[in-house]
Amino acid sequence: MWNLVDCEKIFIPVHVEKNSCGHYYLYIIHTKNQEVEIWDSLCDQFMDETERNQTTENLLLAVDNLFGNVMFTKFGRRMASNILLQPNGYDCGIFVINYMQQSDHYVTQNTLFQFDSDKERLDLALKLLKSNLNNEKESLYDEAARSYAKAHSEEDLDLCGTKRKGVEDVGRRGTYMELDDSDNTVKRKNVRLKTGICFNLNYIYPF
Structure with a gap:
């Protein structure tokens, strides 16, 4: 369906629910070395291994059907290690976004890095505001200036x-x-x- 010759990674954010609570984590599919990494800022605290394996299998079956010419279900799978974990129960989405951006602070643990939820959320809002893809950027700038x-x-x-x-x-x-x-x-x-x-x-x- 799509040509994966030049594709190195596929990022797939996933949302799961359990006991009326929700959690985001990330799959990174490495197409060149045929490996699936699972990046979870709560590690195994939210779901057990059996639940995760079933979710992973269902996801890869869907990707198989989407692309058609690659058997993603045959790829190796592993949990990402040595990554920063969230210090609270509500910033999983922020961590998934930063995982996808491949920031050094989120790829490798850094003992000097102090996670600040308010700052991370503000930084994300500013990135969205200042993005060239934001069609409302100029009007928001004008409104802020008037205020x-x-x-x-x-x-x-x-x-x-x-x-x-x-x-x-x-x-x-x-x-x-x-x-x-x-x-x-x-x-x-x-x-x-x-x-x-x-x-x-x-x-x-x-x-």
Whole structure:
């Protein structure tokens, strides 16, 4: 069906469910040396060997039918070793994506690498946003720029000719903020919190 002469690897992400929970892991089929690698960031914690073997057999049968001229079910199979494992129960998808990107941090264990779920998810969102394949990229940039400009415009109006006071909640103590308009100097003093006073500004910055 398709010509596999120039193909070296086939990446197949798989989602399995068990006891109302789901998990992603990855198959990498090496067409040149006829080997199937299983990359699982939970190793064997989610499914046992029998379940995985049956899933693998069903997958390779489907690939056999898809390509027609290669017997993938005859390929050798092994679990990938010396790869980073997820430190929680919900980042399997992030790990599968990074496995496919073949990042050094994910291919080989690195004791100095510290996985940060929020950072990894943000990095992925930024890659998707900045991709040349993202048809909405320019409109999203424009929307972010408008939000940024609006936030700063509202801030300028708030500061013009006024003194602004706020309390930042830091437990039982707070910080009193006073803006001196003559020299734009912010003075801070520790004060007791007052009921009903809240000071919070959120800004949206463009990427």
